[in-house]
Amino acid sequence: MIEVEDVHKSFGDNHVLKGISTVFEKGKTNLIIGQSGSGKTVFLKCLLGLFEPDEGQICYNGQYYSELSNSERRDLRQEMGMVFQGSALFDSMTVEGNVMFPLDMFTKQSKSEMQDRVDFVLKRVNLVDAHKRYPSEISGGMQKRVAIARAIVMNPKYLFCDEPNSGLDPKTAILIDNLIHEITQEYDITTIINTHDMNSVMEIGEKIIFLKNGYKEWEGTNKEIFKTDNEAVTDFVYSSELFKKVRQMYIEERN
Numbered sequence: 001m002i003e004v005e006d007v008h009k010s011f012g013d014n015h016v017l018k019g020i021s022t023v024f025e026k027g028k029t030n031l032i033i034g035q036s037g038s039g040k041t042v043f044l045k046c047l048l049g050l051f052e053p054d055e056g057q058i059c060y061n062g063q064y065y066s067e068l069s070n071s072e073r074r075d076l077r078q079e080m081g082m083v084f085q086g087s088a089l090f091d092s093m094t095v096e097g098n099v100m101f102p103l104d105m106f107t108k109q110s111k112s113e114m115q116d117r118v119d120f121v122l123k124r125v126n127l128v129d130a131h132k133r134y135p136s137e138i139s140g141g142m143q144k145r146v147a148i149a150r151a152i153v154m155n156p157k158y159l160f161c162d163e164p165n166s167g168l169d170p171k172t173a174i175l176i177d178n179l180i181h182e183i184t185q186e187y188d189i190t191t192i193i194n195t196h197d198m199n200s201v202m203e204i205g206e207k208i209i210f211l212k213n214g215y216k217e218w219e220g221t222n223k224e225i226f227k228t229d230n231e232a233v234t235d236f237v238y239s240s241e242l243f244k245k246v247r248q249m250y251i252e253e254r255n
């Protein structure tokens with residue numbers, strides 16, 4: 001679980017995060033949504049410990065980040081998996097080399113232990129025949145699976161995903177969403193996804209926080225977001241014609 005208490009972050013005169021408070025529960029898929037420039041990435045970076053808030057606190061399973069020593073912070077970082085926008089795989093390494101990388105860097109496991117773990121996570125993300133291939137030889141959807149396998153190989157307590165669907169066709173995007181969602185439940189991970197994708201909101205948004213101009217404008221579930229009357233949220237959610245029609249149908253059904 002991650003508890004966020006009144007977090008502020010500025011860059012010079014630019015007050016980007018203006019008192020964000022929320023709770024991200026474990027075993028749940030949490031989404032951060034909002035328009036471009038609303039502060040989603042800065043918030044994600046605060047949660048990752050890459051930016052330190054100017055004010056406020058972030059608490060990881062009962063431990064305040066600000067009270068941790070440097071070595072405790074390093075340990076906490078090893079409990080965090082990250083799926084970057086665009087996968088960020090090492091082009092010169094095979095699929096299994098990419099997935100093994102964190103184990104090689106941060107653990108003292110033997111080669112065969114590492115290999116077993118790599119085989120296990122690649123199987124879990126449904127990639128069984130790609131071990132020896134290079135990122136350039138596999139599809140975008142497969143690259144995402146490798147990125148997810150690499151993010152969970154260290155058995156993280158927290159999983160952060162920055163736009164995990166960017167560049168994928170809608171069908172593959174849903175498969176990737178569902179995979180992240182299943183893994184979150186299966187391994188009881190606190191997962192936080194930064195997204196623009198309304199399909200993700202509908203499919204896997206167990207908890208959604210909507211940022212606007214650095215404020216938390218709204219929070220709720222995927223069921224609630226389509227019923228809210230908050231104008232900022234409806235403007236964002238129904239910016240596409242398709243969703244406007246869905247909302248209209250919902251209102252007609254309700255009346």
Ligand SMILES: Nc1ncnc2c1ncn2[C@@H]1O[C@H](COP(=O)(O)OP(=O)(O)OP(=O)(O)O)[C@@H](O)[C@H]1O
Pocket residue numbers: 011014016034035036037038039040041042043
């Ligand atoms: N390292 C930084 N130094 C200075 N300003 C920054 C830095 N990172 C972000 N900002 C500023 O913070 C504000 C919010 O940016 P952020 O990247 O969090 O938006 P976002 O909601 O993630 O947008 P997008 O959806 O386009 O990625 C912007 O005004 C940006 O210029």
